Amino acid sequence: xxxxxxxxxxxxxxxxxxxxxxxxxxxxxxxxxxxxxxxxxxxxxxxxxxxxxxxxxxxxxxxxxxxxxxxxxxxxxxxxxxxxxxxxxxxxxxxxxxxxxxxxxxxxxxxxxxxxxxxxxxxxxxxxxxxxxxxxxxxxxxxxxxxxxxxxxxxxxxxxxxxxxxxxxxxxxxxxxxxxxxxxxxxxxxxxxxxxxxxxxxxxxxxxxxxxxxxxxxxxxxxxxxxxxxxxxxxxxxxxxxxxxxxxxxxxxxxxxxxxxxxxxxxxxxxxxxxxxxxxxxxxxxxxxxxxxxxxxxxxxxxxxxxxxxxxxxxxxxxxxxxxxxxxxxxxxxxxxxxxxxxxxxxxxxxxxxxxxxxxxxxxxxxxxxxxxxxxxxxxxxxxxxxxxxxxxxxxxxxxxxxxxxxxxxxxxxxxxxxxxxxxxxxxxxxxxxxxxxxxxxxxxxxxxxxxxxxxxxxxxxxxxxxxxxxxxxxxxxxxxxxxxxxxxxx
Amino acid sequence: xxxxxxxxxxxxxxxxxxxxxxxxxxxxxxxxxxxxxxxxxxxxxxxxxxxxxxxxxxxxxxxxxxxxxxxxxxxxxxxxxxxxxxxxxxxxxxxxxxxxxxxxxxxxxxxxxxxxxxxxxxxxxxxxxxxxxxxxxxxxxxxxxxxxxxxxxxxxxxxxxxxxxxxxxxxxxxxxxxxxxxxxxxxxxxxxxxxxxxxxxxxxxxxxxxxxxxxxxxxxxxxxxxxxxxxxxxxxxxxxxxxxxxxxxxxxxxxxxxxxxxxxxxxxxxxxxxxxxxxxxxxxxxxxxxxxxxxxxxxxxxxxxxxxxxxxxxxxxxxxxxxxxxxxxxxxxxxxxxxxxxxxxxxxxxxxxxxxxxxxxxxxxxxxxxxxxxxxxxxxxxxxxxxxxxxxxxxxxxxxxxxxxxxxxxxxxxxxxxxxxxxxxxxxxxxxxxxxxxxxxxxxxxxxxxxxxxxxxxxxxxxxxxxxxxxxxxxxxxxxxxxxxxxxxxx
Numbered sequence: 001x002x003x004x005x006x007x008x009x010x011x012x013x014x015x016x017x018x019x020x021x022x023x024x025x026x027x028x029x030x031x032x033x034x035x036x037x038x039x040x041x042x043x044x045x046x047x048x049x050x051x052x053x054x055x056x057x058x059x060x061x062x063x064x065x066x067x068x069x070x071x072x073x074x075x076x077x078x079x080x081x082x083x084x085x086x087x088x089x090x091x092x093x094x095x096x097x098x099x100x101x102x103x104x105x106x107x108x109x110x111x112x113x114x115x116x117x118x119x120x121x122x123x124x125x126x127x128x129x130x131x132x133x134x135x136x137x138x139x140x141x142x143x144x145x146x147x148x149x150x151x152x153x154x155x156x157x158x159x160x161x162x163x164x165x166x167x168x169x170x171x172x173x174x175x176x177x178x179x180x181x182x183x184x185x186x187x188x189x190x191x192x193x194x195x196x197x198x199x200x201x202x203x204x205x206x207x208x209x210x211x212x213x214x215x216x217x218x219x220x221x222x223x224x225x226x227x228x229x230x231x232x233x234x235x236x237x238x239x240x241x242x243x244x245x246x247x248x249x250x251x252x253x254x255x256x257x258x259x260x261x262x263x264x265x266x267x268x269x270x271x272x273x274x275x276x277x278x279x280x281x282x283x284x285x286x287x288x289x290x291x292x293x294x295x296x297x298x299x300x301x302x303x304x305x306x307x308x309x310x311x312x313x314x315x316x317x318x319x320x321x322x323x324x325x326x327x328x329x330x331x332x333x334x335x336x337x338x339x340x341x342x343x344x345x346x347x348x349x350x351x352x353x354x355x356x357x358x359x360x361x362x363x364x365x366x367x368x369x370x371x372x373x374x375x376x377x378x379x380x381x382x383x384x385x386x387x388x389x390x391x392x393x394x395x396x397x398x399x400x401x402x403x404x405x406x407x408x409x410x411x412x413x414x415x416x417x418x419x420x421x422x423x424x425x426x427x428x429x430x431x432x433x434x435x436x437x438x439x440x441x442x443x444x445x446x447x448x449x450x451x452x453x454x455x456x457x458x459x460x461x462x463x464x465x466x467x468x469x470x471x472x473x474x475x476x477x478x479x480x481x482x483x484x485x486x487x488x489x490x491x
Numbered sequence: 492x493x494x495x496x497x498x499x500x501x502x503x504x505x506x507x508x509x510x511x512x513x514x515x516x517x518x519x520x521x522x523x524x525x526x527x528x529x530x531x532x533x534x535x536x537x538x539x540x541x542x543x544x545x546x547x548x549x550x551x552x553x554x555x556x557x558x559x560x561x562x563x564x565x566x567x568x569x570x571x572x573x574x575x576x577x578x579x580x581x582x583x584x585x586x587x588x589x590x591x592x593x594x595x596x597x598x599x600x601x602x603x604x605x606x607x608x609x610x611x612x613x614x615x616x617x618x619x620x621x622x623x624x625x626x627x628x629x630x631x632x633x634x635x636x637x638x639x640x641x642x643x644x645x646x647x648x649x650x651x652x653x654x655x656x657x658x659x660x661x662x663x664x665x666x667x668x669x670x671x672x673x674x675x676x677x678x679x680x681x682x683x684x685x686x687x688x689x690x691x692x693x694x695x696x697x698x699x700x701x702x703x704x705x706x707x708x709x710x711x712x713x714x715x716x717x718x719x720x721x722x723x724x725x726x727x728x729x730x731x732x733x734x735x736x737x738x739x740x741x742x743x744x745x746x747x748x749x750x751x752x753x754x755x756x757x758x759x760x761x762x763x764x765x766x767x768x769x770x771x772x773x774x775x776x777x778x779x780x781x782x783x784x785x786x787x788x789x790x791x792x793x794x795x796x797x798x799x800x801x802x803x804x805x806x807x808x809x810x811x812x813x814x815x816x817x818x819x820x821x822x823x824x825x826x827x828x829x830x831x832x833x834x835x836x837x838x839x840x841x842x843x844x845x846x847x848x849x850x851x852x853x854x855x856x857x858x859x860x861x862x863x864x865x866x867x868x869x870x871x872x873x874x875x876x877x878x879x880x881x882x883x884x885x886x887x888x889x890x891x892x893x894x895x896x897x898x899x900x901x902x903x904x905x906x907x908x909x910x911x912x913x914x915x916x917x918x919x920x921x922x923x924x925x926x927x928x929x930x931x932x933x934x935x936x937x938x939x940x941x942x943x944x945x946x947x948x949x950x951x952x953x954x955x956x957x958x959x960x961x962x963x964x965x966x967x968x969x970x971x972x973x974x975x976x977x978x979x980x981x982x
Contacts, residue, residue, distance in 0.1 A: 030611060032561040033568060034598060039611055042556035042626070049557065065533035066540065070523040071600075071631055071648050072584075077524060090590040093563075095600065097585040098635035098647075107525060109562075109586065109600070120521060120530055129821065135533070140562055140631065144589035156589075157562050330620060 006338055007280050015222040015273075019150065022272055026281045026343050029151040036149035036156035040265070043343060044152075046289035047268050048159060052138060054191050055161065055263060058183045064134040064163060071140075072107040073116045081115055081241045087208030088112070091143040093156075109142040114234075114260055117164045118242035125256065127247045128168055132176070136163040152269030153226070153491055160264035163231075166244055166256040170235070173257035177233040178460050180261040181214045184229030185464075192267065193284035193396040194218050194274050195403050196228065197426075197486065198464055199451040204435045207260070211235035217451045217486070219403050220273045223424020225450045225488040228270050231261035269491075274399060281344030282367055284395050285388040290324040292317060292384065293340045297333045297352035309356045313349065313380070320381060321388075341366060346391050347384065367391050367398075407486070413440060413476045416487060420445045426488045430481030432474035440476055441487060449485045497829055498771050506713040506764075510641065513763055517772045517834050520642040527640035527647035531756070534834060535643075537780035538759050539650060543629060545682050546652065546754060549674045555625040555654060562631075563598040564607045572606055572732045578699030579603070582634040584647075600633040605725075605751055608655045609733035616747065618738045619659055623667070627654040643760030644717070644982055651755035654722075657735055657747040661726070664748035668724040669951055671752040672705045675720030676955075683758065684775035684887040685709045685765050686894050687719065688917075688977065689955050690942040695926045698751070702726035708942045708977070710894050711764045714915020716941045716979040719761050722752035765890060772835030773858055775886050776879040781815045783808060783875065784831045788824045788843035800847045804840065804871070811872060812879075832857060837882050838875065858882050858889075898977075904931060904967045907978060911936045917979045921972035923965035931967055932978060940976045 007025060009017040023029050028044035031037075040048065056066070072095060078088070088111045095107040110116065117135065125133055142157045149155055163180060167173045181198060188194050196218045200206075206213035210232040217225045238244070239256040248254050275282040285291050294314055298306035307327060314325040324345070326336050333350070340348055350362040359377040364370070365387070375383050406425025410416040419427045420441075431437060431449065442448045454465035466484050474481045498516060500508040514520050519535035522528075531539065547557070563586060569579070579602045586598040601607065608626065616624055633648050640646055654671060658664045672689060679685050687709045691697075697704035701723040708716045729735070730747040739745050766773040776782050785805055789797035798818060805816040815836070817827050824841070831839055841853040850868040855861070856878070866874050897916025901907040910918045911932075922928060922940065933939045945956035957975050965972045 030614075032563075033565050033607075033610075034561060034563045037561040037563060039561065040559040042558050045557045045559055048559075066536045067533050068531040068536055068539075068650065070525060070528040070530065071633065072523075072525045072528060074524050092590060093586050093598075094588040095584050096587045097597075099581040099583060099637070106588075107584075116524075119524075123521075129819070142562065146590070159559065328620070 006342065007278055011221065011276065011278055016150075018276070018278075019273060022276050022280055023151045028268070028272065028281075031151070034156070036145060038151045038155050038157075040159075043289060044268060047271065047287060048265055050287045050289070051187060051191065051263070051267060052161070055183065055187050056138075058186065059136055059163065059180075062179060062183075063132070064136045064165075066137060067135045068137050068139070069113050069116050069120070071110055073110050073113075075106045075108060077115045077119070078108050081118075081209060081238060083208035083237075088143070091145060093142045093144050110139070111141055111143045112260075112262070113137070113139075113141075113162055114164065114238060115242075118238050118244060118258070121164070121166050121256075121258070122242050122244045125166055125244060125246050128249060131246060131256065132165055132167045132172055134163070134165040134176075136161055150269070152265055152272065154266075158265045160262050163259070163261045165259045166239070167258070168246070168248070168254070168256070170257050173233050173235070173259050175460065176259045177212075177214060177231045177261070178463055180231040180259075181216060181229070182463060184216050184231070184261075184263055187263070188216055188218065188228050188267065188270075189396070191284070191286050192271050192274075193286070193392055193399070194228075194270060195396060195400040197451050197453060199453040199486075201230075202435070202438065202449050202452060202485070203433070205449075207232040207234075209234060209237045211237070215451055217488075218270055218274065219406060219425055219488075220270065220491070221402075222273070223406065223488075224490055225426065225486075226266070226270050226273075226491040227450070228267050229261070229263040232259060234258045234260060275395060276344075279338075280342030282395070283344035283346060284392050285346045286392055288344065288346050289322065290343075290345050291322045291388060292324070292347045292349060293336075293345045294323065294325045294349045294351065295333050295336045295340075296325070296327060297350060299353075302353050302356075306351060306353060306356055310351050313351065313361065313377075317381060317384065321384060347387060349380075363387065365391060367395050411475050416441055416475060417445055420447045420487060420489075426450075426486040428484060428486050429475035430470060430472045431483055431485035432477055432479040433482045434474070434477065434479070437474055437476035438485075447487045447489045450488045450490050451486045452483045453486065455483070497833065498769055502712065502767065502769055507641075509767070509769075510764060513767050513771055514642045519759070519763065519772075522642070525647070527636060529642045529646050529648075531650075534780060535759060538762065538778060539756055541778045541780070542678060542682065542754075542758060543652070546674065546678050547629075549677065550627055550654065550671075553670060553674075554623070555627045555656075557628060558626050559628050559630070560604050560607050560611070562601055564601055564604070566597045566599060568606045568610070569599050572609075572700060572729060574699035574728075579634070582636065584633045584635050601630070602632055602634045603751075603753070604628070604630075604653055605655065605729060606733075609729050609735060609749070612655070612657050612747075612749070613733050613735045616657060616735060616737050619740060622737060622747065623656055623658045623663055625654070625656040625667070627652055641760070643756055643763065645757070649756045651753050654750070654752045656750045657730070658749070659737070659739070659745070659747070661748050664724050664726070664750050666951065667750045668703075668705060668722045668752070669954055671722040671750075672707060672720070673954060675707050675722070675754055678754070679707055679709065679719050679758065680887070682775070682777050683762050683765075684777070684883055684890070685719075685761060686887060686891040688942050688944060690944040690977075692721075693926070693929065693940050693943060693976070694924070696940075698723040698725075700725060700728045702728070706942055708979075709761055709765065710897060710916055710979075711761065711982070712893075713764070714897065714979075715981050716917065716977075717757070717761050717764075717982040718941070719758050720752070720754040723750060725749045725751060766886060767835075770829075771833035773886070774835035774837060775883050776837045777883055779835065779837050780813065781834075781836050782812045782879060783814045783838045783840060784827075784836045785814065785816045785840045785842060786824050786827045786831075787816070787818060788841060790844075793844050793847075797842060797844060797847055801842050804842065804852065804868075808872060808875065812875060838878060854878065856882060858886050902966050907932055907966060908936055911938045911978060911980075917941075917977045919975060919977055920966035921961060921963045922974055922976035923968055923970040924973045925965070925968065925970070928965055928967035929976075938978045938980045941979045941981050942977045943974045944977065946974070
C-alpha cells in the first residue's frame with residue numbers, strides 16, 4: 001500500500017515522469033476531459049489561494065483596484081490591435097453559437113484582456129486627475145496551445161491575475177512595470193522560496209506591441225528556465241490604437257502610457273519542480289496549506305491518553321500555525337509519515353507514550369529529514385517558530401546555491417554551444433542585441449536567450465541588477481556588446 | 492455638474508431606469524460589447540470580494556475545500572445527464588474552434604458544473620472514509636439568456652460560487668443542503684442587511700434532476716421577489732448517472748447522495764435595489780468598501796490646519812474602519828457630499844475650522860440623513876462603532892417592516908388575483924401542491940409561486956419556518972392543502 005502511494009519515478013532520471021506522478025499523487029491536479037485542461041484539486045488550489053492573497057494585498061497597498069472584465073471578446077475588438085491578433089490568433093478558442101443560434105460575430109475566449117480593457121480605460125479616463133488608473137483582475141484565460149501541455153506548467157485554460165494600468169508619463173509607466181516585477185520577485189522568493197533572475201526579454205521576444213517586457217526567470221532542477229511572472233511597458237502603442245487619452249492641466253489632450261503584468265498558476269508548477277524530491281512535494285512553510293502535521297503513535301492500551309496529548313498540542317499550535325492532527329484510526333503511523341511527506345508538509349510532530357511521559361515532542365523536517373527528539377512541550381511553539389524560519393531559509397539557500405553553480409560564462413559561440421551541450425542551467429555571455437546571433441545558437445542546441453539581466457544604470461535603484469561590468473564584444477559575432485544575455489533551455 | 496452626476500430617475504416611478512442609472516453613476520458596472528455581459532468596476536467588485544471572503548470563511552469552517560474545474564465541458568458530458576441537457580441546452584455558449592482548427596466535439600462554456608465535477612467525484616471517492624466530500628469553486632459561468640439582461644441581476648456571464656458535495660446518507664445530504672441555505676441567510680441578512688424568506692421551490696421549478704431545491708427569497712422595492720441563493724439536494728440522481736459510489740464499512744458498494752448550492756453576483760443587484768434611494772446607493776456598513784468618508788471644509792487661509800486635523804482623524808480611524816479622506820482640491824465640499832452619497836458610503840464626517848477649534852467632528856448618516864454636530868474628537872472612534880451598528884440594524888429593520896407589510900394572505904383564487912393586482916409583494920395562501928392551481932393564477936397575472944416556506948416539522952430545528960399552522964384547503968381548488976405558498980412577481 002505504502003509503495004503504491006509513493007513516488008516511483010526518479011526526479012533526476014526522468015523529471016517529466018516524476019513531475020506528473022507528484023502532481024497526481026500529492027493531489028495537486030487531475031487531467032480534464034478536454035486535452036490540455038486541468039482540474040485543480042484542493043491541495044493545489046490552496047497554494048494558488050495563498051499566492052493570490054499575498055499578491056493581492058501587495059497590489060492593493062500600492063493603488064491597484066480589482067475589477068472584472070468579460071470572458072468573451074468580439075473578434076473585431078481583437079483585430080483593433082494587429083500585434084495582438086498576430087501574437088495570439090493561432091491560440092484562440094472561438095465561441096460561435098449561443099444556445100441554438102449561430103452568432104453574428106465570433107467571440108474569442110480571452111487569451112489576455114488588453115483589447116477588452118483598453119476601450120473601457122479609454123472611456124473612463126477623462127482628465128489627468130483620473131491617472132494613474134490601476135486595474136487588476138483575477139481570472140481564467142484560455143490559450144489553445146497545441147503541444148506539450150502539462151498541469152500548471154502549460155495548460156490551455158489557466159488562472160492568473162492580469163494588471164492593466166494607464167499613466168500620464170512614460171516614467172510613470174516605467175516605474176509601474178518595475179514595481180510589479182519587484183512584487184513578483186517578493187512572491188517568488190519570499191513566499192515560494194525560489195531565487196530568481198530579473199531582467200528584460202529580448203526585443204524579438206517581448207509581448208506583442210510592448211515597448212519592453214520584463215521577466216522573472218527561475219532555474220528548474222532539470223536545468224531549464226521558467227518564466228514565473230512578466231510585466232510589460234506598452235508605451236503609447238495600445239493607447240494610440242484604443243484612443244486612451246486624457247486632458248492635462250492645460251486642457252490639452254494627451255495620449256496615455258499603459259502597462260500590463262501577469263502571474264499565473266504556472267508558478268505552482270515551478271514550486272513543485274523546484275522543491276520536490278523523490279518522496280514527493282516539499283513545501284516552504286510560508287505557503288504550505290498545512291505547516292505542521294501531528295501524528296499520534298499509540299497502542300490500544302494508551303490510545304486515549306496519547307490522543308488527548310496530541311489534541312492539546314493541536315489546540316495550542318492552532319493559534320499560530322496551520323496544523324493538522326492525523327488521528328485516522330485506519331492508517332498506521334508509517335503510512336501517515338509517507339502520506340504527509342508526499343504532500344510536502346514542512347514539519348511532522350510525532351507524539352507517543354514516551355513523549356507523553358517526558359512531556360516532550362519529536363519533530364521531523366520534511367526538507368532534510370532532520371529529526372529532533374525531546375523538545376519540551378512547553379517550548380514547542382517557540383521552537384516551531386524558529387524551525388519554520390529555518391526551513392524557509394534553507395530551502396531558499398539550497399536553490400540559490402544550485403542557481404549560482406549553474407550560471408556559466410562563455411566568450412565565444414563555440415563555448416556557448418559546448419557549455420549548453422554539457423551542462424544544465426544558464427550560459428551567460430555578452431550580446432550585441434542582434435536576433436541573428438541568438439538564432440545561430442538556438443538552431444543548434446534549442447536554447448535561447450531567456451533574460452537580459454538589468455544593468456545598474458538602466459533600472460530604478462533597489463532592483464537587482466547584473467554586477468559584472470559589460471565592456472566587451474558579442475560572444476557570437478564579435479561586434480560591440482550592448483547587454484549581458486542568459487541562454488537557457490526553457491519551458 | 493452636480494445635477495449631471497446625480498440620479499435623475501425616481502426609484503418609485505421608474506425602478507428599472509433608476510437601477511440602470513445607479514449602476515452606471517455609482518461606478519458599479521458598465522455594459523460590455525457582448526450583449527448581456529457586463530464589466531464589474533472596482534466599486535462593484537469590492538462588494539463581491541466582501542461577500543466572497545465572508546462566505547468563503549464560513550464554508551471553510553464547515554469542512555468545504557476550494558478547487559477549480561475546467562471552463563469547458565465536452566458536449567458528451569453534458570448529455571450524460573438528460574435533465575441537465577433539457578434544463579440548460581438553450582442557454583449554452585458553444586466553442587467550436589480552437590485556433591484555426593474545428594474541434595471534433597463541441598465544448599460547452601460551463602452553465603453550471605455538475606456534469607464535469609461528478610465524474611471526478613466518482614473517481615476520487617473510493618471508501619466511506621472519503622465521505623463527506625465537500626468541494627466548492629469560485630468561478631465564472633455563462634448562460635445565454637435571450638431576454639431582459641441587466642447588470643448583476645441577469646447577465647450572460649456572471650461570477651458565483653458553486654458547492655458540490657457527496658454523502659453516505661440521505662440525511663447527510665439533507666443537512667448539507669440546509670446548512671448552506673442557512674449560511675446564505677447569514678450573508679444576505681447579516682452582511683447585506685436584507686431580510687429574507689427561506690423555503691422550498693415548487694416541485695416543477697426545482698433544479699433539473701434534484702430531489703428538492705431550496706431558495707432564499709428577498710422582496711425588492713418594486714414588489715418583485717428575487718432569489719438570492721439556492722441549494723439543491725440531488726438525491727442519488729447524479730450519483731447514479733455518473734457512478735458516484737463508495738465502499739461502506741462492510742466493503743459493500745453503495746451509491747452516494749449529492750448536493751449542489753450557489754450564490755452569485757446577482758446578490759449585488761439585490762443589494763443595490765433593496766437599499767438604494769433617489770440619491771443613489773446606500774450601503775450597509777458591514778459590506779461598504781469605504782465606511783467613512785472625511786470631507787475637509789476650508790478656506791485658503793486655514794487649509795493647512797484643517798487638512799492636518801482631517802489627516803489625524805483619518806489615521807486614527809484607519810485602524811478600525813475603512814476610511815477615505817477626500818482631499819481633492821479641485822472639487823467643492825458640496826460636490827463631494829453628493830458624490831459619496833451616490834456611492835453609498837454609510838457615514839460622512841465633516842471637519843472645518845469650527846470643528847477644529849472645538850476639537851469636534853460633525854457626522855452625517857447616509858441611510859437617513861441624520862446630522863450630528865459636536866461629537867468630541869476624543870470619542871469619535873467609539874461613537875462611530877455604535878453608529879455603524881445602528882445603521883446596519885436600522886437598514887435591516889426598515890426592510891423588515893416593508894417585507895412584513897407586503898405579505899398578504901388570500902383564501903380564494905379571486906382574492907389572490909385581486910391582491911396581486913392591487914399590491915406589490917407576496918400573496919400567501921394554502922396550496923394543494925398541484926402545478927395547475929399555480930398555472931391558473933400565473934396565466935392571469937404573471938405571478939408565480941416563488942417559495943414554499945418551511946414548516947416547523949419538516950426542517951432541522953433552528954431554521955426559520957412558517958409560524959402559522961396550515962390546516963385548511965388550497966386557495967385555488969379547495970382540495971386539501973399540503974403547504975403554504977408565496978405567490979409573487981419575480982426576477
